[in-house]
């Protein structure tokens with residue numbers, strides 16, 4: 221989704237903006253632009269396509285003079301990707317310029333009203349409304365105009381604004397779209413995410429909803445919507461640029477795949493003390509745990525797939541019914557939730573608009589929300605009643621790998637914890653599960669050693685038109701994520717099917733030579749899935765099997781087999797997903813695609 225960077229300080233702004241925008245590229249975008257104030261004028265440069273074009277147009281920013289400016293990468297929502305629709309947007313005489321992340325939902329009535337007042341629109345964007353509204357309310361006081369606009373626009377927004385007759389000042393606001401402020405001796409910054417400014421400072425303020433910031437070279441001041449100054453606490457970021465760099469790997473995705481053993485270990489180990497699971501962050505009383513009668517897991521994308529694995533595992537181990545919903549459905553379906561329910565919202569970024577709205581919907585119904593979140597201080601982390609952080613660290617590749625793996629780990633921790641507390645596990649069983657959990661990182665590590673074979677296999681199928689994934693139970697959940705990984709970055713059509721459902725239509729899609737990846741890690745379902753493999757093979761499919769070490773008779777049917785180390789059957793998604801991630805990665809690589817920044821996708825989806 222769109223990225224914002226702003227700078228005011230003693231250095232030239234444009235090169236800093238370009239560098240910051242480059243570090244937000246992972247969020248996904250299709251055009252970019254900058255506005256820099258110099259000599260009483262605001263100069264605006266915009267370009268369609270990659271940042272490279274903006275760099276070329278401005279001679280790496282050197283031709284755009286000035287020490288205060290705002291930059292933007294746009295992921296098109298209203299209006300096609302084009303120079304005109306890219307940001308910054310401006311009022312009639314370019315004396316007010318705006319960059320925006322989010323969606324102004326009531327832009328149409330506002331636009332109509334502004335047109336009636338004589339304003340002329342040149343773009344198809346919702347953002348241009350903000351520029352003209354600021355113009356309409358501006359009487360020399362930026363705070364006044366901004367707060368008036370904030371009370372009239374609906375939807376989500378992070379805005380950066382410059383006013384020509386307030387040189388040296390930059391303004392920013394947010395509601396439901398991420399925005400941070402960075403401060404340093406060399407100047408002050410706004411950005412959509414920390415990596416954009418980490419080269420310059422670690423001192424950061426998180427802006428809350430409906431807050432306004434005024435930045436000058438020397439100071440930042442925060443205001444509420446009533447223009448009253450407010451105090452905020454600075455946070456010092458404790459991770460560094462190394463995390464935001466490839467460190468010798470060809471792509472962030474491969475680096476992050478390789479970081480999974482550490483990420484999973486960092487998520488599990490702090491929650492195990494003397495062989496027992498301790499979840500200090502979860503504010504549930506003993507009574508609430510005992511009375512829990514239903515869990516809702518709500519998320520989007522891969523986090524939703526982690527939730528589906530979680531459903532099998534929590535129901536299996538703790539015997540509590542679990543419903544899993546995509547957040548965009550949950551938020552509008554008026555779910556039936558009672559006081560003894562728990563809602564778990566899973567999100568890597570902690571900023572996904574639908575997940576955040578689902579969280580609020582649950583709280584509105586009076587239910588407690590547990591967030592399983594990766595980004596510290598993100599909106600979901602701040603608004604949830606309790607947060608279980610997944611310590612995956614910074615994840616840059618759009619296609620998630622390590623964050624997903626840590627989400628699984630967090631769900632396993634919860635399942636075993638609840639199973640024990642509610643007396644559904646024998647003590648010996650509980651202890652053994654805890655041990656097996658702690659062994660997962662080493663087992664993930666061992667799977668990474670098989671990458672050359674998977675690369676070879678991926679190259680054979682890189683030209684496929686369709687690839688199917690089939691499995692049962694937990695394996696079906698694994699298939700959903702494996703299939704998503706593949707389609708996200710290879711653009712090959714792919715679906716995941718519950719293997720037992722194949723015969724009800726799907727099998728008609730099977731043609732000669734089509735790859736069907738079968739996941740069979742569940743002992744009680746193994747024979748059933750083998751039968752399904754036989755059925756698709758008989759219709760010409762090339763069958764890949766992903767199963768537990770020891771199940772060697774699978775090779776009687778499979779054309780290619782990958783074995784995963786033995787573990788408790790509930791935890792096999794954590795292992796089986798690794799070869800599927802590598803497979804997707806190498807298919808994308810073989811097709812010469814932009815692995816880390818797949819077309820049309822965004823890392824953090826901050827609009828509905």
Ligand code: G6P
Nearest residue numbers: 520521522523567568569572620
């Ligand atoms: C986007 C990303 C996915 C991610 C999903 C949910 O679609 O491309 O990788 O799974 O959003 O994001 P979240 O940050 O809430 O986990």
